Amino acid sequence: MPREAEPSINEKAFILQALEENIRLDGRALDAFRDIEISFGDDYGLADVQLGKTRVLTRISASITAPYPDRKFDGVFTITTELSPIASPAFEVGR
Numbered sequence: 001m002p003r004e005a006e007p008s009i010n011e012k013a014f015i016l017q018a019l020e021e022n023i024r025l026d027g028r029a030l031d032a033f034r035d036i037e038i039s040f041g042d043d044y045g046l047a048d049v050q051l052g053k054t055r056v057l058t059r060i061s062a063s064i065t066a067p068y069p070d071r072k073f074d075g076v077f078t079i080t081t082e083l084s085p086i087a088s089p090a091f092e093v094g095r
Contacts, residue, residue, distance in 0.1 A: 026052075035052060
């Protein structure tokens with residue numbers, strides 16, 4: 001898995017100075033929240049969340065299956081997540 005890019009000395013200095021001066025690039029105060037917008041799609045289990053300029057599209061699905069014959073009282077719970085490489089170089093397609 002590729003490593004995350006580390007900030008340069010100039011980037012570190014800029015971040016520390018911005019924190020000392022209580023400023024952000026978008027003009028918000030350090031304790032101010034971004035606008036949030038949540039909408040649900042036409043299909044069941046589909047949601048679109050916008051937090052400022054960040055957008056997340058999610059789909060949730062479930063199915064009921066019969067348990068294995070030798071484990072009648074145990075179930076199976078699986079979580080699958082797909083993250084785009086655009087979010088981080090550490091995310092790989094299909095992994």
